[in-house]
Amino acid sequence: MSETVHENPGAGDRTAEAADPPGGSAEHVGSFRYWFDSGRWEWSDEVAAMHGYRAGEIEPTTELLRSHKHPDDRAGFDELVEKMLSARVHFSSRHRIVDTRGRIHSVVVISRNFQGLDGRAAGSEGFYLDLGVICEDVDAPSDDEVQERVSEQVQEFRENNATIEQAKGMLMLMYGIEADRAFDVLRWRSQQENRKLRDICAGLVRSVAARTQMPEEVRREFDLVLLHPFDE
CATH class of the missing domain: 1.10.10.10 (Winged helix-like DNA-binding domain superfamily/Winged helix DNA-binding domain)
Known part of the structure; x- marks a missing residue:
């Protein structure tokens, strides 16, 4: 069984309901996929919206995802990516992302590995769960x-x-x-x-x-x- 990387820098965040993404109401769950060898990311329209982008507006990369992490959570993200690549493990985390409008979202990310033809772990796939846009006067779940x-x-x-x-x-x-x-x-x-x-x-x-x-x-x-x- 593969090891799971856990990250939890934003567990003490306080949250409110997520605001609408561009052009419509927010979807609070979206999927992603990452290939270890090529470093290629894919994300669903919902995950793009969590970061403030419209569907197909931008291609996700490790650098882009890092830039959207809350500054206090970036070191943990760097460690997570390094461990994921060196050990080819999937991960779960709870952290904060900053969308294009400057709003801070508390998110949970759950993933698992998928295999290539050689039977080895080829990448990680899973989903983002948006817990909401942080608001100082609302208690966290x-x-x-x-x-x-x-x-x-x-x-x-x-x-x-x-x-x-x-x-x-x-x-x-x-x-x-x-x-x-x-x-x-x-x-x-x-x-x-x-x-x-x-x-x-x-x-x-x-x-x-x-x-x-x-x-x-x-x-x-x-x-x-x-x-x-x-x-x-």
């Missing part, structure tokens, strides 16, 4: 309240991720492609349709089940593969 909200979002993330993995598997089998390429196709369709990735994947899974008839000879061949002894 209690630890129990934060844990409850995190647990709810972990469950939702698992359910959404299961659908995404199912859709990826369909593309991998159908086109004989690798997991990363299947994810790229789904992400492209998400951008093309201007819909959330999880919705695109759920629609694909439903449509395949409803419209695709598996030939009997293919099913019989799969039976043989399933029942054949697997190598250790």
Whole structure:
């Protein structure tokens, strides 16, 4: 089991409801992905909005993310990234980010590793949970309240991720492609349709089940593969 890096510099922050991002009401949960070797980040529109950006306005980088950390939390962020890269571990943290309008958000970040074709950890993926914009006259949520909200979002993330993995598997089998390429196709369709990735994947899974008839000879061949002894 991989090690988890924990960071908690902003646990004493006091928070209020998050203000609206540009152009609409705030989504308090958003996803991200990070590749260890290339250092490439991806974030959802919701995470971009937490930092004050519109969808597609800017590409996230380690330097950009660091610049949005509260000054008191940057040293912890630097240590977290260094540990994540050197040991290839995922992380959880609670810290503060400063959006483009200067508002300070208290956020919880939860992640897990995903594997490459070689079976090694290729990167980390997970979600941001925005606890709100800090306000000095409002009490912070209690630890129990934060844990409850995190647990709810972990469950939702698992359910959404299961659908995404199912859709990826369909593309991998159908086109004989690798997991990363299947994810790229789904992400492209998400951008093309201007819909959330999880919705695109759920629609694909439903449509395949409803419209695709598996030939009997293919099913019989799969039976043989399933029942054949697997190598250790």
